[in-house]
Amino acid sequence: MPPVEKNRMQRRDFLKISAITGASAALDACGSPDHQLIRFIPEEDLIPGVATWKPSVCTVCPAGCGLLVRVMEGDAEVVRNGQLGLMQMGLAKKLEGNPAHPINQGKLCPRGQAGLQVTYHPDRIRTPLMRSGARGSGEFKAISWDEAMKRLMAQLSSLHSGNSHGRLVFLTSSLRGQRKNIAVTFTGAFKNSQYVEFAFFDERVVRTANAASFRHDAPPTVDLSQANYIISFGANFLGTWNSPVAQSLGYGQMRQGRPGTRGKFVQFEPRISQTGANADEWFACAPGAEGLLALGIAHVLIADKLRPASSAGAAGELVEGWSGGLAEYAPEKIEAQTGVKAETITRIAHEAAAHAPAVALIGDAAAAHTNSLFNTVATNALNALLGSAGKPGGIQFGSVWNSGSGKSGVQESSGAAAVQALAAQLESDPSSVGALLIYGANPVFATPAAWRVRQSLEKAPLIASFGSFIDETSILADLILPDHSSLESWIEDTPDSGSVRTVVSVAPPAMLPLHDTRPMPDVLLDLAHELGGNLATALPWKTYDDAIQADFAALYKEKGSKDAKAADDFWSNAQQQGGWWGPEEPAAANEPGGKSTAVPVKYAPAQFDGNPGEFPFYFMPFPSQMLYDGSLAGLPWMQEAPDPMSTAMWGTWVELNPSTANKLGIKQADLVEITSQHGTLRAPTMITPGIAPDVIAMPIGQGHESFTRYASNRGANPISILAPISVAGTGALAWAATRVKISRVGEGSVILFGASLREESPDLKHR
């Protein structure tokens, strides 16, 4: 928020707020003089406003938590038919977890709660926009929906009819349910088309490994509530990784929810994450050595006859040398590479074996090295060996509802490699892409500068964005057709982890739209109707909610439901409840003794971009607890909420070890320059004991050039200097595989909420 002194709330505004609040909250100021306004605390006499709680679905991360939205009447300035006016309407006031939802069971993380500010954001795009200046200049002019649709139609119809050469490319964030089905089907109806999904944290490596180990192309559902021993390799599972609310619920249960039993939690990672901070034991392991550690533990389990190698089944077979007992991974042999003492590895193996169920997790940076597919497969094998694959207290998989996707035959690709390919293609032959539709993804921000995504997009003939904000990608668009916020639109979600139940969340709009926006799926359906032909048949629904209803009809047909008599009841119950969830039945994950058909993977040391002599430090970006991948940087609540580890607000920082800082003559909050082979950035330092001396860590999320008044030109973006290398065998960006050097530039500043790193700071030595 800009300095308040420049933006003082006018008295009139204040009165207006009072008036709005007064509409539902009345102070009992009349009557007895004893009860006049100031005499007692006003809240004492407060009559709470009437709130209705409406279900919805959280969309700020892929976890797919269920929401309850507190809706209260209020006056809002809204645009209707091009006219601005004051309208009394239900307004979303607060987001809470939906207690009935199997994933988050009434709880919600900070990011999910701040999702409310997306709807009310002052910099939300309020009408369709057309670019009026040069690309990237940020100059747009407001146009009507009719005109916007006309302009888009003009390009799409020529592509659809084949009159113009070039493909239709639809670039979206990770979508699910009918939203994805509509997008994919729409794209697929064009002869020459490509559908690309891109999100920075897409768990591609974990998915690929799970597909290989357990035949489930999904992140695991981790049952921590029944686990007695947790071994985590870098997974920030209490913060941002996978389904953090579901995992936090389980974690709380694991710690203190079972009288007499308290599980143990061990974390291996080179920089202490918020999750690592909660571990009973935290070990700094060398980056990229996580797979070695997993197999080291497995070796001890097998060698000490705590578990037979064969009990790991197919997941074990996937690791080369498994049945041979993994002798080359003996703790003493990997000690030097992992930086973890042999006796520690042995002890942990024994503890884990003795305290079943024990579960191993891997994620975040550990799954973002060049050899991370191996690391993840090795961790899967360890889980299988521990008997935790598909079992309570271990990693499980639910059956995921697939909303009719995959029928379109479109060239569907996802992950960083797809964006890289698209960029390369645009760069070399811009006209090969006839039109680029963008929804939800911000590849200009979230890809290494070395991929030249911005430069390539600048060459695209037509870019149409459905974004709600002018971000680094949508600023390049020719047309912006702003979507409703998730609270204003119908919403459906089919999360693939977080619960072993089949979850199909659904919710009608929690409130009326504030601005002149339209839901993206409705825009696509309208376009499809107008384009006609195969599109009209492939997308027969008039509106998005029709499509969702159809999906639920199909769901009813397949799953039936004991508590609803008919499809209609099923549909309305789902809307009331916030979705439909199947019974608790984990899908089969692994059978002991099973054989793998895949080619076994073999350890290869992680590769790092940059010569260690010149670039002596591993560069470890990490997801920000508040800003996630940067998509939440525009929300003032998220900017001002202190980061749990650094307590930093409104900015970015670079973490380094005190000994490193000492050696380089760097002090707390000094401005430093971080240089990789691919770029340079500057940020203030945060010197913390929780990081290895050869590692430099930095949160992802800041460094936006254009993303609302709150995030623009704030801090630096670590993604920009990453090396363009991928995780072998997955096409995912190896975002933890860059080496950097660091030098002091001068004094800097970092805004910290917490003044002290340590509790006992006074010097109690008598001097």
Next chain:
Amino acid sequence: MATKTPEQINEDLLRPLSVVSPRYFVALAIFLAVVIVAGSMFGRQIYDGLGVTGLNRPVFWAFYITNFVFWIGLSHAGTLISAILRLCNATWRRPVTRCAEVITVFSLSIGASFPIIHLGRPWLAFWLFPYPSERGIWPNIRSPLLWDFFAINTYLIGSVTFLLLPMLPDFALIRDRASGFRKRVYGFLALGWRGTPKQWHRLETAMHIMAIAIIPVAVSVHSIVSWDFAMAPVPMWHSTIFAPYFVAGAIFSGIAALIIAMAGLRKFLHLQEYLRPIHFQNLGKLLLVMSLLWFYFVFSERLTGWYGNEKYEMSVFWVTQRGSFAPLFWTMVFCNFLLPVPILAIKKLRTITGTVIASIGVVIGMWIERFLIIVPSLTRKYLPFSWGTYRPSWTEIIITAGTFAAMALLYMLFAKVVPIIAVWELKAGQSVEREHLETILAASEAEAGAD
């Protein structure tokens, strides 16, 4: 001076009321300008909020409260000193008392304005007053701020009275020597003073009672100011030593301020023959005693903290002793002890210049002392996670400067309308001396005669 006739005294002491030099107006304009700038900064602070200061969480009090304690402390210059000297019948007090009492009244008024300046909503300051509001709400007498309200008001009423009563004969004097408008004004102010024995007697009795009453009030005022801090469970605030420590510090800075004011008056109003080196020497001795007493308090406060080694207290202890506040701390020790003690202890150095240098040191040192009592404790209050720092904003600095200018301005104006030395008291002192001398002479003559 023994040769001055009452009429000469009249002439000398009333001259400043009629003669004005251009330099006076220049100085007046400068001080007035500073006051106006400071006032407008305060206006902006009211309009925008306390955000214009350097205050933050956890340093919610800083410059303004420092100034509050400082000015209230300075106010002990006058009334307390003059009351004590009056009760002790110290004859050398006569030329000193009024300029001391004026310091009290003005610095008390300035000091008392700071709790209002520092409020988040100063326009509601009247809520401290226990008036029967229609809502039936009363202030909370448990709050030391309310004690402040009662104590400062009592002290203000007391010291204004203490200043005004002995001014009645002087007003009458001016009344009789003036004409026209001035005569009417001073005539009114003299309240009908004629100088009958009964009036003289009642005035002396009243002054005696006032002197007795004002001393415990003055002590209570600064004790209560110290309790503003000591009542809060803040490390290094929550201390039983605070009340006497503050009272001693207040008298200390009060004497220093008096010496500076006297030196200024002596120079600018040409009162060399009235404010003589003996006055500075005597006050210098008092200042020396207070400096030693101050050191004793600081030492015993620090010693107790150091010996106790309680972790929260030690955080504050070390940050003042060796940490970021150490430069200020040692400046304070220099200004309050190392500088004044040699100057005041060595007779040769205890000149007017010497005492003024020592006093300037003490005034600066005591301002720093108040700052160091308030701010470091707040920056290091318990949980280290919420520790903080403080840097004053220009608003606070200018408002602080403005109050010094206001003090000078008020003093200058006062010295132009009221003789800054009590004319009748001086004359009475002379008469007493003369009589004393005559008695001695008579006695020695009698002795000689007996021989």
Next chain:
Amino acid sequence: MGHQWGMVIDLDRCTGCEACVVACHAENNIATVGDKQAAGGRAKHWIRVERYYEGDFPDVKVKFMPVLCQQCDAAPCEPVCPTFASYHTDEGLNGQIYNRCIGTRYCANACPYNVRFFNFYNPAWDKPLDLQLNPDVSVREVGVMEKCTFCLQRIKAAEIEAAAEKRDVKDGEIQPACVQSCPTNAMVFGDLSDPHSRASRMAASSRGNKLMEELGTRPKITYLQRESWNGDENA
């Protein structure tokens, strides 16, 4: 005696995720102050998660501790207020009457927990962010202190509902926003005057202690200390 609201925070469950921090902002109309003000130490977080490192690399441990108003029974913030803006409610809460506050900030100095916040400027919400404001909670003006109320508006709502239904408030029926949001269920709110409430029972735990109890503040929040894993005894 009526209700005495209190809280238990299990530090063994708390992961430092700060869901409570954001929940509190959303529920209580706490304005964000922006980067410049935050840099000046004026950010307002009625609940904060204190983070302390212990030890040096590689033997590092981290402690998280949510700190909010401890609703002390002998609260140092209350008697120092000259206008009774800070006072004790019948249900044991440290009330803060914003209308009555004149901004001496004495309460904030007296509070050992540093959980009182001052409005250095008039709070502002860039339009239409003002539409998110909770109508049940008053917006504070420039110059007044504000602090955690244990979500008094929620307590009142539950009490009114219970009274309308002619029953007592049920244990667990009231959840302040922080408690409601906590993903690990680390916080439990309840009536300490009812020995059978969950909060009362948990507060009696041997792991329980109170923050800086030695100051004589009689806080109403009990912290359950972290446990260390003691191997086979647990199994």
Next chain:
Amino acid sequence: MASVDSIYGLFPDPGSADRGLKALQSAGVRRDSILVMSPEPFEGYEFARSDRRSSMPWIAALGGLVGGVSGYLLAWYTQVAYPSRIISGGMPLVSKWPSGIVTYELTMLGAILATIIALLISAKLLHWKFDIYDPEVSYGKILIGVVDPASESRMDFEDRLRDAGAEKVKGTGRFNLA
């Protein structure tokens, strides 16, 4: 007020003033009808003597008592005046220690105010219209005289005052100074 006759002498020094006083007394004028005005107290001289007894300290003490009682009552009342118990910091409803401070301050205030009032009344201040006055007093002269002298004694008094050392002897009617 009717114009008042008077006769007085202006003496240059306290010694002569004392002689003037004695001269008048020896003429049979009672001490309390002799008018004295001086520019300074001149303690120790006969003419400057006033009624030694003054009840002022007792009035001050009474004022202190009234102040103290009302202070305590104020402190007590403001604490109990709220219709419901206002608990503050876990302290008792009527907190004695803090009440003591308010009581103390109001005691002192009562004493100070009582002293001022006693002074104003007993010293006959706040009367701006004088029967007899001479501004020469402010030039260092001491006024000794008789109010409303019997007309037959006038000459006698005048002589006596002059003999005692009066620089001037004046007689007046009404004298208004305000």
